[in-house]
Amino acid sequence: MRWINTRPGRGTQLALMLLPFLLLAVAYGFGSAARLAENANDKLLPSLAGFADAIDRMAFVADQRTGDYLLWSDTRASLVRLFAGLGISTVIALLIGMAIGMLPYLRALLSPFVAVISMVPPLALLPILFIVMGLGETSKIALIVIGIAPTMIRDLALRVLELPREQIIxxxxxxxxxxxxxxxxxxxxxxPRLITCLRLQIGPAWLFLIAAEAISSDSGLGYRIFLVRRYLSMDVIFPYVVWITLLAVVTNYALDRIRIVVFPWSELETQG
Amino acid sequence: MSELVIQNVWKEYGDQIVLENVSLTVASRAFVALVGPSGCGKSTFLRMLLGQEKPTRGTILIDGQPMPTEPGPDRGIVFQRYSVFPHLTVLGNVLLGKEFSKSRHKAKLFGAARRNAVEEARDLITEVGLSGTEQKYPVQLSGGMQQRLALAQALIMKPKVLLLDEPFGALDPGIRAEIHTLMKRLWHETQMTIVMVTHDMREAFTLASRIVAFERRRDRPEEKQRYGATITNDIAIWPPRQAGVPSIFSPDRDGPVAFLGHRRDDLALSGESSEAH
Incomplete structure (x- = not known):
C-alpha cells in the first residue's frame, strides 16, 4: 500500500500526537540530569523538583514585598493588556475592513494607506509610543493594536472581496x-473569518505584549521573565514560558469552539 | 405587465466589441431562451437586463421606462452558482427579501410581521418542493435543491422579470428534467416574464416560448476584436406556448404541468432527504 494511503487509527493518532511532547520532555530530563550530575548548583537546566519549587513559590506563596501571588497577578496584568489590545483591534478591523471591502470609494481612500501602515515595524514605533503615551498601560495596548490591526484589516477586506459577486447582486x-x-x-x-483571523493574530499579539513588558513595566508575565533573567532563574522562566504557551493554546481553541457554536454553517462548509 | 424593449444596444469593453446592434422586444409573460456559443455575449446581455452592466450605446426599456442602472427588486435572478446565502437556513434565505423590504434599518422581522412573512415563505418553499428542509443550510442540500431554493428566494419578491443565467447547467439530467417541470409550472402560475441563458438546446426548446440565438457574424481571428455578436435567429415556438394557457395541440407537451408523483430530487415522504449529506 502506498504511504499516502495509510492512515493512523484513533489510538495511534493520540500516541503520535503525544510523542513529540514526550520526546522533548525526555530529552530535557537527560540533559538536566547530566548537567546536575556534574554540578549540583547548575542553574541552566533545573530538575523537575526545582521547577516544582519555583512554581510553588511563584503561584502559591504570597510575595513578601507586595503580598501578591506573583504568577496570578502577572497573568492578570498581561491578560488585561492582551485582551484589551485584541478587542480594540477586532473592532477596528471589522469596521474598516468591511468598509474597504464593500465600498469602492473607501477602498480607493484607505486600502493603499493601510497596506503601507501594515509594513511599518511596530517595535520600531515602541519608543514613540512610550514618549507620547507614557510608560503606562496605554502604550502597551497601543503597541498590540498597531501590531495586529493593519494585518487584520487587510485580511478582512480581502475576505469581503472574495465573497462571490453573485451573492451581492x-x-x-x-x-x-x-x-x-x-x-x-x-x-x-x-x-467567522474574523474569529479565525483573531486566532492567527494571538501569536503576534503575545510577541508585542512581551516586548513592551520587557522594556518597561512593573508587572506582567513578560516583565517577570526579563526580571528573573538577571538571576539566571531558569526554574521560573521555563514554567512562565509554558504557562504563556498554554494560555495562547487555550485562547486559540476556545475561539474556534465559539466559531463553531455561533456559526454552525461555517463548519458545514469546510466539510463540504 | 412587464414588457422589455431593447433598442440598438451595443456593448464594448475598451476596443473589444462584445455585442453589436441588438434589438429585441420581449412581450409580457414571454419565456425567452437566449442560446449561442460560448463567449458570444449572452451572459453580458443578461447582466445588462439585470442592471449590473450598462450598455455602451442603445436603450433598454422595461414597461416603457428606462432600465434602472443597478439591480433592483423588480428583476429577480438565479445564477448557476452562489445564488443562495450559505449562512442562512432555507427559511432564512427565502425570508430575506421580505425582511429587506419590510424592515429598513434592522433588516429583520419580529412578532406578527415575522409570522406573516414566515407563512408566505413556507408556502413558497412548499411550492418549489422543499418543505421539510426549512431549517437546513444550503450546503446540506443537493445542487437541484439549491436551485429550487434560489427560485423560491427570487419569487418571494414577485419580480416582473425573472432572469436565469444557466440555472440548471450544473445539474444531472434526471434532476434537470424535474426542475424543468417546476419551472414550467411557475411560468404558468406567476405573472413573470422570463429570460433564460442556456447552453442546452433541448432545454431551450422544452421550456421557452421563444428562442433567441446570439452569434458572431464575423468570427475570423483578425475580425474577432472589432465585430461583436448579434441576434442571428429569433424562433417562436410553434405551436405557440402561452403562459397560463394549456396548448390545444399537445397539452402533454405544454400546459400547466400536473404533479407526476415522487421524483428523485423531491424529499422523501418521511421528511428526510436522501440527497442531503
Missing part, C-alpha cells in the same frame, strides 16, 4: 440597501 435583487446588505449578507459571513 442577488441581495440587491431582493431589494437590499447597502446598509441592509452589509448587516445581513456580509457581516454574518465575515464574523
Amino acid at each position: 442577488k441581495a440587491e435583487t431582493l431589494g437590499g440597501s447597502s446598509w441592509q446588505i452589509a448587516l445581513r449578507v456580509l457581516l454574518p459571513q465575515i464574523l
Whole structure:
C-alpha cells in the first residue's frame, strides 16, 4: 500500500500526537540530569523538583514585598493588556475592513494607506509610543493594536472581496440597501473569518505584549521573565514560558469552539 | 405587465466589441431562451437586463421606462452558482427579501410581521418542493435543491422579470428534467416574464416560448476584436406556448404541468432527504 494511503487509527493518532511532547520532555530530563550530575548548583537546566519549587513559590506563596501571588497577578496584568489590545483591534478591523471591502470609494481612500501602515515595524514605533503615551498601560495596548490591526484589516477586506459577486447582486435583487446588505449578507459571513483571523493574530499579539513588558513595566508575565533573567532563574522562566504557551493554546481553541457554536454553517462548509 | 424593449444596444469593453446592434422586444409573460456559443455575449446581455452592466450605446426599456442602472427588486435572478446565502437556513434565505423590504434599518422581522412573512415563505418553499428542509443550510442540500431554493428566494419578491443565467447547467439530467417541470409550472402560475441563458438546446426548446440565438457574424481571428455578436435567429415556438394557457395541440407537451408523483430530487415522504449529506 502506498504511504499516502495509510492512515493512523484513533489510538495511534493520540500516541503520535503525544510523542513529540514526550520526546522533548525526555530529552530535557537527560540533559538536566547530566548537567546536575556534574554540578549540583547548575542553574541552566533545573530538575523537575526545582521547577516544582519555583512554581510553588511563584503561584502559591504570597510575595513578601507586595503580598501578591506573583504568577496570578502577572497573568492578570498581561491578560488585561492582551485582551484589551485584541478587542480594540477586532473592532477596528471589522469596521474598516468591511468598509474597504464593500465600498469602492473607501477602498480607493484607505486600502493603499493601510497596506503601507501594515509594513511599518511596530517595535520600531515602541519608543514613540512610550514618549507620547507614557510608560503606562496605554502604550502597551497601543503597541498590540498597531501590531495586529493593519494585518487584520487587510485580511478582512480581502475576505469581503472574495465573497462571490453573485451573492451581492442577488441581495440587491431582493431589494437590499447597502446598509441592509452589509448587516445581513456580509457581516454574518465575515464574523467567522474574523474569529479565525483573531486566532492567527494571538501569536503576534503575545510577541508585542512581551516586548513592551520587557522594556518597561512593573508587572506582567513578560516583565517577570526579563526580571528573573538577571538571576539566571531558569526554574521560573521555563514554567512562565509554558504557562504563556498554554494560555495562547487555550485562547486559540476556545475561539474556534465559539466559531463553531455561533456559526454552525461555517463548519458545514469546510466539510463540504 | 412587464414588457422589455431593447433598442440598438451595443456593448464594448475598451476596443473589444462584445455585442453589436441588438434589438429585441420581449412581450409580457414571454419565456425567452437566449442560446449561442460560448463567449458570444449572452451572459453580458443578461447582466445588462439585470442592471449590473450598462450598455455602451442603445436603450433598454422595461414597461416603457428606462432600465434602472443597478439591480433592483423588480428583476429577480438565479445564477448557476452562489445564488443562495450559505449562512442562512432555507427559511432564512427565502425570508430575506421580505425582511429587506419590510424592515429598513434592522433588516429583520419580529412578532406578527415575522409570522406573516414566515407563512408566505413556507408556502413558497412548499411550492418549489422543499418543505421539510426549512431549517437546513444550503450546503446540506443537493445542487437541484439549491436551485429550487434560489427560485423560491427570487419569487418571494414577485419580480416582473425573472432572469436565469444557466440555472440548471450544473445539474444531472434526471434532476434537470424535474426542475424543468417546476419551472414550467411557475411560468404558468406567476405573472413573470422570463429570460433564460442556456447552453442546452433541448432545454431551450422544452421550456421557452421563444428562442433567441446570439452569434458572431464575423468570427475570423483578425475580425474577432472589432465585430461583436448579434441576434442571428429569433424562433417562436410553434405551436405557440402561452403562459397560463394549456396548448390545444399537445397539452402533454405544454400546459400547466400536473404533479407526476415522487421524483428523485423531491424529499422523501418521511421528511428526510436522501440527497442531503
